Amino acid sequence: xxxxxxxxxxxxxxxxxxxxxxxxxxxxxxxxxxxxxxxxxxxxxxxxxxxxxxxxxxxxxxxxxxxxxxxxxxxxxxxx
Numbered sequence: 486x487x488x489x490x491x492x493x494x495x496x497x498x499x500x501x502x503x504x505x506x507x508x509x510x511x512x513x514x515x516x517x518x519x520x521x522x523x524x525x526x527x528x529x530x531x532x533x534x535x536x537x538x539x540x541x542x543x544x545x546x547x548x549x550x551x552x553x554x555x556x557x558x559x560x561x562x563x564x565x
Contacts, residue, residue: 501529501539502548 496505497513506525514522514530524530532542539545 497523499523499525499529501525501533501537502545503539504548 498505500522512524
């Protein structure tokens with residue numbers, strides 16, 4: 486995580502695909518009501534603007550499935 490003057494900055498999470506990304510990357514939009522929308526890429530921003538739901542799009546499902554398989558491979562097997 487990034488640190489700035491002793492404070493730990495929280496990594497933002499994309500509002501569309503729910504992926505956490507580094508602070509200098511991505512897009513942040515502040516709405517008139519004060520709500521901030523964070524997007525990791527313009528692809529996520531455009532899909533959100535079209536009214537699509539992240540968990541229903543195929544490419545988000547595939548990314549999450551690949552990530553879960555990678556995490557499972559990284560965990561060492563417990564031997565008894």
